[in-house]
Amino acid sequence: MEEQFIKGVELFNAQSFFEAHDVWEELWRETRGSRRLFYQGLIQISVGFYHLCNTNYTGACSQFGKALSKLEQYLPAHHGIDTFRLVNEVRECLHDAELLRGGLLSRFDEAKIPQIVANEHRASR
Numbered sequence: 755m756e757e758q759f760i761k762g763v764e765l766f767n768a769q770s771f772f773e774a775h776d777v778w779e780e781l782w783r784e785t786r787g788s789r790r791l792f793y794q795g796l797i798q799i800s801v802g803f804y805h806l807c808n809t810n811y812t813g814a815c816s817q818f819g820k821a822l823s824k825l826e827q828y829l830p831a832h833h834g835i836d837t838f839r840l841v842n843e844v845r846e847c848l849h850d851a852e853l854l855r856g857g858l859l860s861r862f863d864e865a866k867i868p869q870i871v872a873n874e875h876r877a878s879r
Contacts, residue, residue, distance in 0.1 A: 759833070762796065763870045771804040792832055795824035796870075799844055806847065806862055811855035818848040831873035843868035 758781045765774035775797050782793040802817030822844060830838035847866055853859035 767869045771800045775800040791824050792828050795821045806851055811851050814851040818844055834872050836871050836873040
């Protein structure tokens with residue numbers, strides 16, 4: 755399972771969002787307990803960025819909102835991931851997606867797409 759999780763992180767960080775979603779979804783299906791919701795949040799972030807990069811701003815907003823409500827339960831770190839940083843960076847992308855959806859922003863700055871980084875203390879719940 756750990757290898758599969760890391761593979762999803764690597765795919766996400768390479769901006770292969772659909773593929774990261776697939777890897778994490780398989781892991782999510784096999785998981786029970788509190789980590790299941792965590793994986794679902796990561797899946798929804800991946801789908802959100804897939805939508806955002808394909809100009810589906812409504813889909814991106816929806817997925818980011820769902821993901822944030824889940825991942826906020828795992829602050830400041832979980833499963834070795836700096837969730838505090840990730841959540842804050844996704845919030846900023848959600849804000850931009852909302853502006854794009856409303857026509858108040860002309861394009862998304864892809865440099866804002868976060869990297870999933872390890873927490874230096876590898877904290878976990």
